[in-house]
Amino acid sequence: MSTARLAPADRLLLVVSIGVPLIGLALFFLYPLGTIAVRSLTATDGSIGLANYAAVLSNPGIGAATWNSLVLSAATTAICLVLGFAIAYTLQRTRLRGRGLVTVALALPMLAPSLVQGLGILFILGRNGLVHKWTGLPVDAYGFTGLLISDVFYALPQAVLILQAALRHSDARYYDAAQVMGAGRWRQFFDITLPNARFGLLSAGFVVFTVTITDFGNAAVIGGNFRVLATEIYAQVSGQMNFGMGAVVGILLLLPTLVAVAIERVATQRQFGGGSESAIPVPPDSVRARDLPLGILVHGAALSIILVVATVVFASFVRLWPYNLSLTLKNYDITIAGGYRPLWTTLEVSLVAAGLGVALLFLLAFGMKRLPPALAKLAYLAAVLPVGVPGMVLGLSYVFAFNLGDNLLGILYGGSLLIALCNFYHYHSQGFLTMMTGMRTVPPALEEAISCLGGGLGAVLRDAVLPFIATTAVSVFFFLFMRSMVTLSAVIFLITPRLSVAAVSVMRLDEAGFVSQAAAFSTCIIITVLAAMMAMRVALNWASRRRA
């Protein structure tokens, strides 16, 4: 829909509302990404060429890390698909009891930095873990197995979300028809359930693969000598100051995720294009022979996730894990690594990222349908591109783009605003898509009626758009806030000795061997995020009550 003529004041408002978010995207996403490409082509002596690529390809460490990353991600994906499908099926199609517990378990990993899974597994299966203490067996979670478990726990909730949506889109009439024709339960499962969910499976598979291959937190905590690409970039840049090689690994990391995201997008479009509006949802039922093994599997997984996170919380109150389990608060007396200051910094950064982010996304989504179609397509592409860029790569690109004294943008480096911006653009796509979905609920007729009644763009915003999008805006705010509270991979490159964030503190405490303090700090993050979630519920209630 294009508006015919605009009054001059409206035109100005429109230009600003679409211009500011687009300039933001260009400056804080496209430009840094460009610099990383340039840096990957710039050799140490300043010449342009493929020297860095040659160096990376011939580097045996990086070759091994690539292989490790691929194997790890493939294994995680396989496990998450099977387990995730079982869980999604249980939640969507059965009346198994305790489904609430499963939902809670799946929400847990979203509340904490990804390294909490790793931390928890170390507490249980590590060299000084519970299992070792109780059995005396020489268990050691460091390496592939530990990393695999923690990545599965970390990625599982996202797989379940997608698979649940896929299962929700089926139609009860298929099953009725099959039953009338005499198909048994297994037949129905293989002929209807699985084929109908195939795009969901594909899309969940790619999301899990992407999330795993780009995750830094778990790899840093529990990877040990099992080097993966994410830790390799960090080692190249932080350890050896080898920026060119870091850039190349960053570009390499971009490839699988870009492919995965592209395929995933096609898949979801096909999936939702196929679902009809009038589908009759498949009613959940109870079948003993199916529900018992399913229940054991699903509840086992849910309890494991809860156990791991609960262990971290419990360990934070314990005097000396696992030898002296008497309770204490002394672990919360954290003075090293900046004490609690990073937590407050993170809170501030997250509020800024969420506030600024919602404002920019709102303007972008609002301006979107008023742009000429060709320009709108470009803007859309730029807005959804960030989802294909791993946090590590974005963080590294910020270093290249902003860690320069002579650059006007350089003054941002070392400040909390840049971290906030980085977090916002890291999660730009998801926020943008949600905002666009919300924008679609605004009836075009309402906007047009306002124009005909003499209202300008401002009146359209205030009276037509805001009332419809308030709820969406609140949820986008809290999405950005929560992600920003717990993210590690991008910000790891942006912290300075004077400015750090919560997830980095957990990592530093763990690196320094203060595992109990790391657990205490993680618990503080979880509590902060939980409190924010509660606030979101209240705010959403308030917003929806105002609408009614």
Next chain:
Amino acid sequence: MHLSIRRLYKTFDEFVALDRISLDVGEHEFVCLLGPSGCGKTTLLRIIAGLMPFDGGSLMLGETDLAAMPARARGFGIVFQSYSLFPNMTVAENIGYGLKIRQEASDAIQTRVEALLAMIKMPQLADRYLHQLSGGQQQRVAIARALAVDPALLLLDEPLSALDARVRVEMRTEIRDVQRRLGIPTIMVTHDQEEALSLADTIVCMNQGRIEQIGTPQDLYLRPRTRFVADFVGQSNILSAEWIAEASPAHLEERPTEGVHELCVRPEEIRLSPGGDAQVIDVSFLGNVTRVRVAWRGRELVAETPGLADFAAGATVGVAFGRGAWVRA
């Protein structure tokens, strides 16, 4: 004021949505845009409202050129099929919205809103919200909101098509009464021919982005100029000139000389008499009329007679028909 549209042209990419539309709307006139789905009615209405740009031609209100004027400056009232009221405002706030935008004094707004509420016969519902209103009531509020600002032109895009049949007929008369009383020039889009016939001073019949015929309801029904109009407005038997030459040569006298023409004969113009060379195919009773299909001279004709017909399927009848109208094929 007088709205005048000259050779208005509009394309979407390659597709011609409006092909040189010329149309005048007089001071107190009620014009209906009638045509099948996708013929460009909404497009024309939105261009008049200023919600969409056009590619060629002119659009004038009195002496003012509307081409360069944004929608908000035109001062027109518009009513859509649905979803155009503010869900977060009361009925009174909805109606007073345009006046508030114009920054009128709040007591003046209140007086005006009360008058309009009385006019749409909803004075006691001023404080209701959207979801507490029926579909018909919502459309009344939408009309009152459009009228509140004393629009120079009232634009209605299928305002009744989301309502059920009974309410639709009721509101038809209300819209007509209000428009007569206020004398506001009005353009209404509809694809319901009955609605157009009963409401309009002038009907503009459109097809594939072009105007087929402009005229009074009587014109369109009794003197359709094209086969499309004859088919779209009311039922008709379309008879080729060759067939007429054999069946009823007397009718050929009035046939226009240039171009290919066919004779449009309305079902009520066909008279059936017992005994003859036509055979009754079937008879359906429709309440006020009875429809009889007969086979005559190698083709099928539809006739309608008031009340009950005393023919049964298979009976032989004689056929005679009235003047009819020659239409362009």
